[in-house]
Amino acid sequence: MVRHNNQLPDNLPQLQNLIKRDPASYHEEFLQQYRHFQNSLDVFQLAPQQPNKTVDDLVMFLAQVSHCYTQELLTFPQQLIDLLQKHNMLLDNSMRMTFCRALILLRNKNLLAPTDLLELFFKLLKCEDKALRSFLETHIISDIKNLNSKHKNGKLNATLQNFMFTMLRDPSTRAAKMSLDIMIELYKKNVWNDAKTVNIIATGCFSKLTKVMVGSLKFFLGKDPDEKESGDSDSDNEINPRDVIMANRYNKKTRKREKHLTKVKKLAAKAHKKKTKPPAFNFSAIHLLHxxxxxxxxxxxxxxxxxxxxxxxxxxxxxxxxxxxxxxxxxxxxxxxxxxxxxxxxxxxxxxxxxxxxxxxxxxxxxxxxxxxxxxxxxxxxxxxxxxxxxxxxxxxxxxxxxxxxxxxxxxxxxxxxxxxxxxxxxxxxxxxxxxxxxxxxxxxxxxxxxxxxTEAMQEYTAKEYAQMDAKDYISGAEVLLKEDKEDVEIDSESGSDDDEWVDIPQSDEELINDKSDNNEKIDIQTKKELAKKVTLERILTDEDFKRIELANIQKQVDPFKKGQKRKLEETDVGEKSELVQLGDIENIYKKRKHDKEARVESVRRGQADREKFGYKDGRVNIHCSKTNREKKKTKNYQMIRHKVRSKIKRSFKDKQIALRNYLVKQKRMK
Structure with missing residues (x-):
């Protein structure tokens, strides 16, 4: 391998590449750069508020090759942590960001404990650097998520949750709000979805900082902190992008119109994404409060x-x-x-x-x-x-x-x-x-x-007093299963018998209830209760059984009490009543719906079905006879009759004389 020692001290990217390939061969060059870093760091600490490109480059270089020389760089992570803790508010924004990136590289190579780094980053949230705070928030969330990806790290989570609890009480609005946002995001990602996290967020509802209090309240309301109130957007006032596109196609194209069209397309795409996005509910968080x-x-x-x-x-x-x-x-x-x-x-x-x-x-x-x-x-x-x-x-x-x-x-x-x-x-x-x-x-x-x-439901109704519980030792409506079992037995016996012999089946409770219902006789409520209790105690009910029971209970509210079943209730999904009151249930006012263009056109077409065709009415007695030239002129191509259309051209004096002479001659002939 050819070595270019004279160029390596000034070319850190090349040296970094060579060290990753062969760490042992370039150990001396690495030590030279490490000593250079220590000397430059001493100079930098004399004026930490001034940016220093040499320290900036050396910090990233050492972080990149730290896994190759772990023993030599054993104190390097702690040096950066001490530097950020001591001069976090004085450092230049770019220098502070470089130190944080270097620490994240060291953390990814398992050269730094997660608790030390996360606690440092939480303290850095107080800095007046929006880009840094956003960067740190993203890393904290992803790091904690990765630590709990395979299994929950209870000890680490407890330590970080306790630290966040103290951060919520921090007088710095940015640090407290960022800590709250991190906990809420980890709860939404099902990383910290335990009762301790919920109760820590609940303490934010009593914070003196308005942003922290509002963020905590919105968390328990199940809303996104960045989402606007439901009353701020009205679907009736939304702009239809199709109308804007059509208007832009035929109107004069200007820069303002093109900009407006681009904005409308973005808003339409955002609205579609919001509608198709599944709703996120945090109502379960209220159930976890101590x-x-x-x-x-x-x-x-x-x-x-x-x-x-x-x-x-x-x-x-x-x-x-x-x-x-x-x-x-x-x-x-x-x-x-x-x-x-x-x-x-x-x-x-x-x-x-x-x-x-x-x-x-x-x-x-x-x-x-x-x-x-x-x-x-x-x-x-x-x-x-x-x-x-x-x-x-x-x-x-x-x-x-x-x-x-x-x-x-x-x-x-x-x-x-x-x-x-x-x-x-x-x-x-x-x-x-x-x-x-x-x-x-x-x-x-x-x-x-x-x-x-x-109805049958009214006959079973009993008025309850205040705080009275209606506890039953049976499932109401379970007697319907006896009737359905009887019908299944009859169907099986009819389809499966190959001979003409009759089989006597002893009288049972199933036959008793079916015979009475078939004869449209009144079944005693007490008897129904006993049969329902019998089914509840003797059978293991399945999901299908519970569905049939629920449908039977609803049918009791439809069928008259003194008569038999007049109509069979269709098997439809019965939704449970929501725990929370929907605003639409109160604002649900009966009005004629506002139809769209397709519905209006369809309504017009239905009204034109039995009506005479609108337009020119042909007054001829015989439709096969020819039309006059004047009628044919209306359907001709304009280029064919253009030379005859002279109504809009001003006639000359000579033309007027000729027209007058022809008129007088015509009048004389008529006499």
């Missing part, structure tokens, strides 16, 4: 004394309502606080109604929620308001009563149900949905005419 009651009380106390903007108050109210609803908490002062905001002109009033519904559950005393229902009825459900306001009020009452039906009084529900015949369809539909709810939960409050036909 003390949800204490957190709700502290948040409400903080809310009463805060002077922050209205959007922050709304987020706090949202988190409190979710805590109350998901954990069945008691916070009785929360409801009078919301009552004063329930006015139609109040800003974000639909969200406040959503918070009331989310904070309602069966264990809340009815006396605490009944004043809210009366306030909604007095302020929203009155004819002095618009139909949309009335419908929103009825929807809010329905959502509240679906979670706490005992809060509704008999007089109020009967007054609200009277809107079922209101002239506005949106109000009528909302009132009927409220009536259908109480047919299932508390039918005794409705008038007899509003309860509908008596």
């Amino acid at each position: 003390d949800p009651q204490g957190m709700a009380e502290k948040l409400f106390k903080q809310l009463e004394t805060t002077t922050k903007r209205f959007e922050v108050k709304l987020m706090t109210l949202d988190v409190i309502s979710r805590l109350i609803g998901l954990h069945n908490l008691f916070l009785l002062n929360y409801y009078p606080y919301l009552q004063r905001f329930m006015q139609p002109h109040q800003r974000e009033v639909t969200r406040i109604l959503q918070f009331v519904a989310q904070a309602s559950h069966e264990l809340v005393p009815p006396d605490a929620i009944e004043p809210l229902l009366k306030t909604i009825a007095n302020n929203f459900i009155t004819e002095r308001n618009t139909s949309d306001v009335m419908a929103i009020g009825l929807n809010a009452v329905r959502e509240i009563c679906s979670r706490c039906p005992l809060a509704m009084s008999e007089d109020l529900i009967r007054d609200l149900v009277e809107y079922k015949t209101y002239r506005e369809r949106s109000v009528m539909m909302a009132a009927r949905s409220l009536m259908h709810l109480f047919r299932n939960v508390r039918p005794e409050l409705l008038h007899k005419k509003d309860r509908g036909r008596p």
Whole structure:
């Protein structure tokens, strides 16, 4: 191998390449550069705020070849760490970034412990360097993810989580916010998805730093911190890129128009990506809290004394309502606080109604929620308001009563149900949905005419008092499995018998229930309970069995009680009720849908089906006879009749004389 020793001291990339190929042959050159680094470092520490290209190049060189000379560079990582800890705020941005990159190289080669490096990087988050903070955040997340890729490193995670807990209390807004963002990102990536991480993030809800508090609240709301509020974007105001492209094709092409077209295409692509992206839910984080009651009380106390903007108050109210609803908490002062905001002109009033519904559950005393229902009825459900306001009020009452039906009084529900015949369809539909709810939960409050036909479900209904549990030792509706088993046996016997002999089967419970149902006789409810209990105790139910039972229970709400089965319920997927109240359930107002162009064209085509063809009507008695020259002229090519069209050309005096003479001659002949 040819050695160029005279060039190597000044050509570090070449020396780095040669050392990686043959470390032993270039040991002396490496020691020369290492001594040069130590001397340059002493000079650099005299003025650390000044950039030094020599130190910059030597640091990256030593980090690249560190795996070749581990013994010689045993103290090199600690030198860089001490340098960053001592002069982290004074260093030039480029020098600080170089030292961090070198440490990451050493960490990737397992020459540095992960805890030492991560704790140093957390301290560097306080620096006034946005590029460095973003770089460090990315590395911290990826490094912790890689450390937990094969198996959870509990000891390391506990150490880092404790360090992040102290960082959340740091007076530096940037460091605290960055620590919070790192923990939230690790939770979303299922790296730190344990209860300790969630409870550490929960402490950020009480931070004096607004950014940290808002970030923690949004985490429990299941929203991305960079995502805008749902009310900021309106689908009706979105720009259709197809319209802009067509306009740009035919209009005058200018630089401004081209720039606008490019922007619209980017927005359309971003909107499509956002729609196709699967939603990320963090609702499970609320279930991992150690003390949800204490957190709700502290948040409400903080809310009463805060002077922050209205959007922050709304987020706090949202988190409190979710805590109350998901954990069945008691916070009785929360409801009078919301009552004063329930006015139609109040800003974000639909969200406040959503918070009331989310904070309602069966264990809340009815006396605490009944004043809210009366306030909604007095302020929203009155004819002095618009139909949309009335419908929103009825929807809010329905959502509240679906979670706490005992809060509704008999007089109020009967007054609200009277809107079922209101002239506005949106109000009528909302009132009927409220009536259908109480047919299932508390039918005794409705008038007899509003309860509908008596069904099997109504006969099995028993009114529950406050905090009363309806515990059963059987699965309601399990008796339907006996009937289906009987039908399967009959089918098998018909298809599998090759002779004409009859086989006597002894009378059983299955035959008893099927015979009564086939004869359209009334089956005693007590008998059904006994049969359901028998099935529950004697069989191991599968998922298909539970699906049939659920469908049978729904069919009980459809079929009349005194008659047999009038119609069979189709097997459809029955969705479970969501733990949280959707804002769309309250804002769901019945209106005619806004049709797109294709729907409007189709509607026009349907209207033209039986109508006479629009346009020129041929008045000829015989359609086979010829047309006049004037009629034929309308369909001819213009180039053929261009020489005859002289209406727009000004005639000369001679032409006028000729025309007048011809006219007079014609008149004379007619006489």
